[in-house]
Amino acid sequence: MQTSKPKDHDRDSGEPVPTMTRWGGWQLLLPVSLLLWPAFYNTYPLVFADTGTYLDQALRGYAGWDRPPAYSALILPFHLSFTTWPVIIAQAVVTSHLLWLLHRKLVPGATWTGFAAGMALLGVASSAPWVVSQIMPDLFAPLLVIALGLLALVPDRLGRGERLWCAFVALIAVAVHYSHFPLAIGLCLCLLALRQALRARPVKGGILWLGAPVALAAAGWIAVNAVAHGRATMSPFGSVFLLARVIHDGPGLDYLRRVCPEAGYRICAHLDAIRGTSDTFLWEPDSAMNLAGGPKLVAQEAGAIVFAAIAAEPLAQLTASAHNALRQFLAFGTGDGLEPWPGRPGPEAVLNTYFPAREATAYEASRQMTGTLYELARTFSPLHVAAESLAMLACLILAVILRRDPAGLFCAAVLLALIGNAILAGALSSVHERYQARLVWLAVFAAWVAFERLRSLRRSAAPQPGMMKGLACAS
Numbered sequence: 001m002q003t004s005k006p007k008d009h010d011r012d013s014g015e016p017v018p019t020m021t022r023w024g025g026w027q028l029l030l031p032v033s034l035l036l037w038p039a040f041y042n043t044y045p046l047v048f049a050d051t052g053t054y055l056d057q058a059l060r061g062y063a064g065w066d067r068p069p070a071y072s073a074l075i076l077p078f079h080l081s082f083t084t085w086p087v088i089i090a091q092a093v094v095t096s097h098l099l100w101l102l103h104r105k106l107v108p109g110a111t112w113t114g115f116a117a118g119m120a121l122l123g124v125a126s127s128a129p130w131v132v133s134q135i136m137p138d139l140f141a142p143l144l145v146i147a148l149g150l151l152a153l154v155p156d157r158l159g160r161g162e163r164l165w166c167a168f169v170a171l172i173a174v175a176v177h178y179s180h181f182p183l184a185i186g187l188c189l190c191l192l193a194l195r196q197a198l199r200a201r202p203v204k205g206g207i208l209w210l211g212a213p214v215a216l217a218a219a220g221w222i223a224v225n226a227v228a229h230g231r232a233t234m235s236p237f238g239s240v241f242l243l244a245r246v247i248h249d250g251p252g253l254d255y256l257r258r259v260c261p262e263a264g265y266r267i268c269a270h271l272d273a274i275r276g277t278s279d280t281f282l283w284e285p286d287s288a289m290n291l292a293g294g295p296k297l298v299a300q301e302a303g304a305i306v307f308a309a310i311a312a313e314p315l316a317q318l319t320a321s322a323h324n325a326l327r328q329f330l331a332f333g334t335g336d337g338l339e340p341w342p343g344r345p346g347p348e349a350v351l352n353t354y355f356p357a358r359e360a361t362a363y364e365a366s367r368q369m370t371g372t373l374y375e376l377a378r379t380f381s382p383l384h385v386a387a388e389s390l391a392m393l394a395c396l397i398l399a400v401i402l403r404r405d406p407a408g409l410f411c412a413a414v415l416l417a418l419i420g421n422a423i424l425a426g427a428l429s430s431v432h433e434r435y436q437a438r439l440v441w442l443a444v445f446a447a448w449v450a451f452e453r454l455r456s457l458r459r460s461a462a463p464q465p466g467m468m469k470g471l472a473c474a475s
Helices: 026-042 051-060 070-079 085-106 112-125 128-132 137-153 160-175 180-198 206-228 239-249 251-259 266-273 278-283 295-312 314-329 348-354 357-364 372-401 406-428 433-461 465-474
Strands: none
Touching: 026 085, 026 112, 026 128, 026 372, 051 070, 051 348, 070 085, 070 137, 070 160, 085 112, 085 128, 085 137, 085 160, 085 406, 085 433, 112 128, 112 372, 112 433, 128 137, 128 433, 137 160, 137 180, 137 206, 137 406, 137 433, 160 180, 160 206, 180 206, 180 406, 239 251, 239 278, 239 295, 239 314, 239 406, 251 266, 251 295, 251 314, 266 295, 295 314, 314 406, 314 433, 348 357, 372 406, 372 433, 406 433
C-alpha cells in the first residue's frame, strides 16, 4: 500500500508547514500580469530619468560616480540591446515568487486563493505595479525586506535551496543601490531582535545567512570602485550627497559663509550659485557643485565640510534631519517620476544608439511620453495612499496581536523598514514621493498575510462540531 509523505513541521510551533506546490502556468501568469498592468497600458516599460544611465553603464562598460553598476550589469542579459520588456518581466516573476514564498511560509496551510486575493489587492490598491513595471533598482528595497525577513523569522520553514535563493536576492538587492546597505544593516539588527520574541532555538548559521549577502555586496562595491575610480571604498563620492543635504538644511551654508573664502574650499567661490534644493545642487549643470569642478573634485572636500558644519550646529542639523525624515515618511503618492522624459536626461539617447529603431519608436509612442500615464497614476494615487495608510495601521495592530508569530513580526519589520527608509532618504536627498512609494506597498501585503494568519489561528482554536458533540455525549 502506498503511504503519503508526512508533512514537514515547524520546529518552533509544531504546526504543519505545507511543502512547495508547483509554480508555473496560470499560477505564474496571474500575479505577473497584476504587477505589470501599468506597463501594458503604457505599451512600454515605465522609465525614470536615471533609466538611461542604468542601461548605458553596462553597454559602455563604465561605473558612474553616483551609483553602483550592479543593476546595469544585472539587466544586461535580459535586454541585450534588443528590447527592454524582459527586464520588467523578470522583475515581476521574482517579485511574485518571493511574495508567494512569503505567503506560504508565514501562513501554514495557505491556499492559492488567498495568495491571489492578496496579489489582486496589490494590483489595484497599492503602488506595487508601478514600481515593478519601471526599469529602476527601486524595486529591490522591498525585495530586500522580504528576503531578509524570511531568512530571519522562518529559517526552519525554508529548504536549503530557498535559503540560497533568499540570500542571493538579498545580495543583489544590497548591491544595486548604495542606500540599501545601511537599510540592510538596520534590518538585520532589528530582525535578530524580533526573532527573540519567537523564543525559538538558534538556527545553525542563522547570522551568517543574514550577514553574508550584505558583506559580499559591500566587498563587491569596494572592488569595483578600486578598479573604476582608484578608490577602495564602498562609496567614493557619497559625501557629496551629504554635503548637498547639509548645505540646504542650513548648517552647511552657515558654516561656508563663516569660513569662506579663507578656508580655500573650491565651492567658496560659488556660494552665490547655491539655490533651490539639494537636487539643484547635485544635478543642475550650472549648480554650485558643478561650477566648483563637479562631484569628483568637490568630494575631496565634502567630508570635511559636512563634519565641521554638523559639529558647529549639531542640534540644528538633527532637527532638520528629523523634519526631513518625517516629511518623507508621510510622502508616498503614486506617480512621482512617471512624467515624460524626452531627450536628456532619459533613456531616449541610449535607445536610439544601441537598440533597434522600433524600440525607440515604441518608447516615444508610449503613454508616459504623452503624459497620459502620469495622469492615470495620479488618479490612482489617493486610493493607494488611503489603502497603504490603512495597511500601515493594520500592520501596527497585527504586530501587537501576533507579537509571537512570524507573520506579526514581519509586519513589525516592514514598519521599521519604512521608518529606516524615510530616515535614509531624508538624510541623503530632497523629499520625493517615489522614495517611500517604492516600499510602502509591502505593508499592504504584510497586513494581508498577517490577517490570514490570524484567521487561521482563530479557526484552529475554535471548537469543532465533532468535538462539541463528543463533549455533550461525555457529559
